[in-house]
Amino acid sequence: MNDQPYLIPAQSVQFEEEIKKSVFITHLAHTPSIDSAKAFxxxxxxxxxxxxxxxWAFxxxxxxxSMKWGLSDDGExxxxxxxxxxxxxSGSGVGEITAVVTRYSGGIKLGTGGLVKAYGxxxxxxxxxxxxxxxxxxxxLQLELDYAFMPIVQSLITQFEAQEVSADYSDQVKLVVDIEQRKVNDFTQAVINKSGAKALVTPLKAN
Structure with missing residues (x-):
């Protein structure tokens, strides 16, 4: 699994141009799944x-x-x-994106090369x-630790830019934190080292 971050659209955009009396309207949107791409x-x-x-293409x-790519010429x-x-x-480096190009034909044929240029x-x-x-x-990750180690762990949570999701204070403290996948190993090692292996770190689920 690739744990590196990647770019996604912040909002939808639209671009319109006229080529030989045909109007081409390009719509881009953030679509995090194949279902949402098809819905758009x-x-x-x-x-x-x-x-x-x-x-369209997504x-x-x-x-x-490429397992999550799709496309259609829709009659072209x-x-x-x-x-x-x-x-x-696919060449843009942006993920979770769908493009739909609407064409209102003006009656002048563009030829295959012209169409490729217009849509692309x-x-x-x-x-x-x-x-x-x-x-x-x-x-x-779930962390189980004694109260004495809370200042150390809170400091590490800040250092590794993790987010506290929940906390359960009973005999011991149970924390659930959300952290970047690529930082998990270093964070886990730091918690174990700083607590003298007395704090327990358990993976829960990936987002």
């Missing part, structure tokens, strides 16, 4: 039901995870829409407008 495609298709084509996970000649759109998305170019232009945020891959 349907939403745009419904909104632009009168358009001749609503071509990257539902990391940009490089094979390979002229979905493929160049997906190439722009629309996504490329829309990506330039896109603001992104970093998605961190986190996991949850």
């Amino acid at each position: 495609v349907e939403q745009i298709k419904t909104k632009h039901a009168d358009a001749r084509h609503n071509c 990257v539902a996970g990391r940009a490089e995870d 000649p094979s390979g002229t829409a979905g493929k160049p759109m997906l190439a722009q998305l 170019g629309g996504v490329s232009q829309a990506l330039k407008l896109l603001q992104t945020i970093e998605k961190k891959i986190t996991t949850q």
Whole structure:
């Protein structure tokens, strides 16, 4: 599992241009799953039901995870829409993103090269407008410790930028923290070292 953070869209964007009397409207949105990607495609298709084509491509996970890619030419000649759109998305380094390009045809044929340029170019232009945020891959750990070790552990939680999810104060303290996956080993080792191996760290689940 890749535990490195990656970029995702901060919000939806739209880019519109006219090429030889055809209007191309590119929509980009954050879609964290294949289901949400397909739902966004349907939403745009419904909104632009009168358009001749609503071509789409999505990257539902990391940009490089081809198992979560999808595309459609939606009636355009094979390979002229979905493929160049997906190439722009997968090459952008942005994950969890869907592009739908709506085309209102103006009656002038663009040819296969023109279509590739129009669909790929629309996504490329829309990506330039896109603001992104970093998605961190986190996991949850449970810590069991004596009250005496609380100051040490609180200090480590701050140092490793972990978030306290819950705390149970009984005979011992039980804390659940959310922490970046890539920091788990170092954090666990630090807790064990600083507590003289008296604090127990147990992995719970990855997010």
